[in-house]
Amino acid sequence: MLRxxxxxxxxxxxxxxELLGRFGDSAKVYAGGTELLLAMKEGLIQYERLINxxxxxxxxxxxxxxxxxxxxxxxxxxxxxxxxxxxxxxxSLVKLEQNVxxxxxxxxxxxxxxxxxxxxxxxxxxxxxxxxxxxIAEKTSGKREIAAEDFFVDAYETSLQADELLTEIRVPxxxxxxxxxxxxxGYLERPSVGVAVALTLNGTTVNDVKIAVGCAGPAPKRxxxxxxxxxxxxxxxxxxxxxxxxxxxxxxSEAISDLHGAQDYKEHIVGVLLKRAFNSIVx
Amino acid sequence: xxxxxxxxxxxxxxxxxxxxxxxxxxxACVPGCKDAKTVEEGKRYSATMVERVGPFKVEFPTTIxxxxxxxxxxxxxxxxxxxxxxxxxxxxxxxxxxREQDNMTVVSFIAGVDILGKLAALGxxxxxxxxxxxxxxxxxAVKTTLEGDQ
Numbered sequence: 001m002l003r004x005x006x007x008x009x010x011x012x013x014x015x016x017x018e019l020l021g022r023f024g025d026s027a028k029v030y031a032g033g034t035e036l037l038l039a040m041k042e043g044l045i046q047y048e049r050l051i052n053x054x055x056x057x058x059x060x061x062x063x064x065x066x067x068x069x070x071x072x073x074x075x076x077x078x079x080x081x082x083x084x085x086x087x088x089x090x091x092s093l094v095k096l097e098q099n100v101x102x103x104x105x106x107x108x109x110x111x112x113x114x115x116x117x118x119x120x121x122x123x124x125x126x127x128x129x130x131x132x133x134x135x136i137a138e139k140t141s142g143k144r145e146i147a148a149e150d151f152f153v154d155a156y157e158t159s160l161q162a163d164e165l166l167t168e169i170r171v172p173x174x175x176x177x178x179x180x181x182x183x184x185x186g187y188l189e190r191p192s193v194g195v196a197v198a199l200t201l202n203g204t205t206v207n208d209v210k211i212a213v214g215c216a217g218p219a220p221k222r223x224x225x226x227x228x229x230x231x232x233x234x235x236x237x238x239x240x241x242x243x244x245x246x247x248x249x250x251x252x253s254e255a256i257s258d259l260h261g262a263q264d265y266k267e268h269i270v271g272v273l274l275k276r277a278f279n280s281i282v283x
Numbered sequence: 284x285x286x287x288x289x290x291x292x293x294x295x296x297x298x299x300x301x302x303x304x305x306x307x308x309x310x311a312c313v314p315g316c317k318d319a320k321t322v323e324e325g326k327r328y329s330a331t332m333v334e335r336v337g338p339f340k341v342e343f344p345t346t347i348x349x350x351x352x353x354x355x356x357x358x359x360x361x362x363x364x365x366x367x368x369x370x371x372x373x374x375x376x377x378x379x380x381x382r383e384q385d386n387m388t389v390v391s392f393i394a395g396v397d398i399l400g401k402l403a404a405l406g407x408x409x410x411x412x413x414x415x416x417x418x419x420x421x422x423x424a425v426k427t428t429l430e431g432d433q
Contacts, residue, residue, distance in 0.1 A: 028338070043369050044401055045338050118337065120409065155409050156337020218412060258408030 002041050008051045013165055017139040019051050021163035029053055029165060031074055034109035035117040059167055062086060071169040073112025078103065080111060089173055092180040096127050112166045118219065120155045121190035126214030127182040128169065129222050130196035136168040155218035177201050179281035183273045184215065191215045192260035195249065195273035201282060206230055206238045211274065216266040217254030225252065235282050242278055246271025284411050289391040290422040294429045296381055299388045300355050302429055312424035314417050325349060332364060336413050341366045341402060343373055356381055371400030394418060
């Protein structure tokens with residue numbers, strides 16, 4: 001049962017930041033509530049105050065601007081899977097969003113909430129890393145940009161400061177030769193492993209490769225070592241190197257043995273998904 | 284969950300042994316442990332264990348019972364506690380062994396950690412990782428404290 005709490009309804013980001021700073025650990029930002037309220041109903045977390053940000057203006061839109069796609073933190077998964085701009089520019093993100101949980105969760109849950117809750121088995125953070133996304137964090141005294149790979153610190157932990165609010169996710173608008181894919185595998189409610197790949201295909205050469213792995217370990221990770229291995233190679237050579245890149249990515253995933261699979265199993269699946277994701281975008 | 288750790292301390296075994304029974308100094312090395320009290324000297328102690336994973340915080344009022352004690356060599360203890368707020372329990376079976384090696388004392392310990400109740404919803408992997416981190420920090424803190432006394 002949900003215990004009593006006070007609901008704050010600020011009207012600006014500055015007000016949210018001020019409330020977060022004033023009430024510290026006893027308050028939490030509330031957006032879609034699909035993760036937070038479940039944990040609170042279970043009694044796993046208790047807050048004296050929830051800060052409802054759903055009424056804040058300007059945080060619920062997707063827009064393209066000067067080579068950047070700006071996604072408001074309050075955009076729901078459903079909004080993202082049906083966005084015509086994203087369908088045109090970031091089909092891999094649309095596909096990912098179509099497969100987040102179920103439509104009831106997608107209708108209420110926000111991308112910002114998903115990222116800030118930092119549940120280890122969440123999908124979006126992994127792909128956003130490969131897409132080169134940055135997170136915009138705002139507080140009373142200003143705003144800063146956090147690279148997606150620096151955003152996730154650990155399971156359920158982000159690099160947001162106590163009085164910061166995630167307001168926007170920025171993704172560089174991909175050029176015509178830029179391709180990306182996210183694949184996941186799991187047999188329980190949440191995925192065991194997720195792998196994202198983004199690259200530019202210049203003729204038959206693979207460039208600017210970005211690889212990220214998630215769900216297997218405590219937080220999503222960029223795998224620079226595997227990226228370097230594949231970047232600048234011909235398609236065929238890169239394909240030959242995929243088992244090696246997969247092994248590197250598997251180790252980098254910091255896979256944990258749990259009900260979703262043993263460590264070595266997850267590491268193996270990382271390699272399989274990397275190969276499939278890579279082949280799906282270069283073939 | 285079973286954990287095995289070993290820490291090599293540049294200090295005589297007598298000093299390490301004495302440190303283990305100095306409850307205030309010992310507990311200061313256990314991350315998240317506070318309010319340590321001696322209930323019965325050498326046999327029973329109490330403390331509160333506070334740990335967190337992101338926003339999830341647990342507070343276990345804990346009883347520590349010494350089950351076996353072999354001077355300078357071996358301790359077997361059990362710690363157990365419950366957080367009624369979130370409906371979770373924990374139990375730690377601890378086996379500590381001390382031996383001398385060159386001019387060092389090697390402390391090895393085996394900890395069997397069980398977490399039961401709602402906290403398990405966080406997932407076995409996350410809890411195991413957290414417990415492993417706590418034990419590593421504890422081992423490092425013991426080493427730093429004792430070697431800092433030189």
